[in-house]
Amino acid sequence: MLDTQRLPTTFYTALQDDLRGELTRLGLDAILADDPSDVAYLTGFFHHPGERPVAVLLPVNGSTRLLLPELEREHAEAQHTMAELVAYPEFPGLHPPFTYLDRVAGRIGYAGSMSVDRLAEVTTAFPGATLVRTDLLTRTRLRKRPEEIALHTEAARITDLMLAAGRTLIEDALAAGGDLPSEAELAGHITGVGTHTMYAEHADVVVVSPLAGGLVYAGPNSARPHALPSGYRLRPGDVFMLSLGCAVGGRFVEGERTFILGEPTAEQRRYYEAVRQAQQIGGEALRPGVPCAQANKECLDVIRTAGLAEFLRHRQGHGIGLGMHEPPWLSDGDDTPLAVGMIVSNEPGIYVPGHGGYRISDSMLITEDGARPFTAYPRSLDDVVVAL
Structure with missing residues (x-):
């Protein structure tokens, strides 16, 4: 019997550290991912996707952050999600969800799976950043640990x-x-x-x-x-x-x-x-x-x-x-x-x-x-x- 289906914290620590090294090599300051499988891969947070944005921001310097609606906070805590939780009250809300993340400057990578509307939201929320499409997560996920x-x-x-x-x-x-x-x-x-x-x-x-x-x-x-x-x-x-x-x-x-x-x-x-x-x-x-x-x-x-x-x-x-x-x-x-x-x-x-x-x-x-x-x-x- 498996003690748990969930991967240990060491898996996510090593994965995130390895990705920071790749980001540095690619000249990126962070990567932003909103595909549900990418979110699960990076943090261990599995969720039912809907209209409320859920996204991971992994910077080269600083902690990994998971943006999520407040109603998902306890769900994420129960899964021992490997990220700092940043919750917004509701969607659409009085303020756009991505504005609840600390503003990030520099070059931010994003996956091609991100929708056009979502990319526009991120661009507006991070006016000092340059958004760069990257297949880094796709390539990383190819080889299983x-x-x-x-x-x-x-x-x-x-x-x-x-x-x-x-x-x-x-x-x-x-x-x-x-x-x-x-x-x-x-x-x-x-x-x-x-x-x-x-x-x-x-x-x-x-x-x-x-x-x-x-x-x-x-x-x-x-x-x-x-x-x-x-x-x-x-x-x-x-x-x-x-x-x-x-x-x-x-x-x-x-x-x-x-x-x-x-x-x-x-x-x-x-x-x-x-x-x-x-x-x-x-x-x-x-x-x-x-x-x-x-x-x-x-x-x-x-x-x-x-x-x-x-x-x-x-x-x-x-x-x-x-x-x-x-x-x-x-x-x-x-x-x-x-x-x-x-x-x-x-x-x-x-x-x-x-x-x-x-x-x-x-x-x-x-x-x-x-x-x-x-x-x-x-x-x-x-x-x-x-x-x-």
Whole structure:
């Protein structure tokens, strides 16, 4: 059992100190971040974003400050937020929220995710500052620290439990001789298993969205990569996909498996094996120094060589961290070199209209000699066939 899902104060102290060094190197006097995941990354404060601004100001000299509405103060204190709290009464209020921060001069970095309106508010509040767009936080978040990797590892364990729970629900229904579950019933059951496990076994659960669960689709519905669970009830012969994941301490993992309900046809075997081989080759391509686009090509070329290129709909994968989808992108057009400590999904898939979809995904940690999956649910065809 985890004593807590929250990272220790030493994590934030080291992170903030490292960022101050990078700011100095870049000729910046501070960095301002208002993206909720950046706020959580820098300070440990997780919140439900709304119209009331929440932002972190991290200067080279001086303490890190968290701007937040007064109604969030106790919430931040309860999370042992690693920043000096600067609260404003309400929004919009008599004074603009950013004016409650001490005025900062010099060059202030901000992320490209900041809205145009928010940037204008900051510019007005800090008339003596020059606002400079920077990707510093994006680059820093690419490589996970050991404390984060431990959280991802636990998220993977729970994701594997959810995959097994989905299969068990179907096998139990078959054994009972009743109706098979619908996509929505499967999704609800799996989500319940994930969240129950987390609250039963962890202290200080960090609540993010989604905390646990994912997409469930079967038969022709699974040919749409991001279809939402429906009332469709599984049938013998269906291909069905469990596209699952969860977040522990706000750190995500995804694990996806495609199952076949009954003895596979020759067509189903062909489709499944092409994707399985692509995922294996794709995993082997994930090595430090390899550009993301190259790994993507090596992975998807397996499917193209199998004569199934017409059924490709997406890239090999994407980065994972405080977001389920974040840089780097295992795709054409992203030449970011993979590096030790990055976490990416390896999830090639094909989607055959009117028939079904096939996708296998593991979250992978880039290591010094390659990559290793966090998720461990078996991937061979025999392991994903549910006998009738």
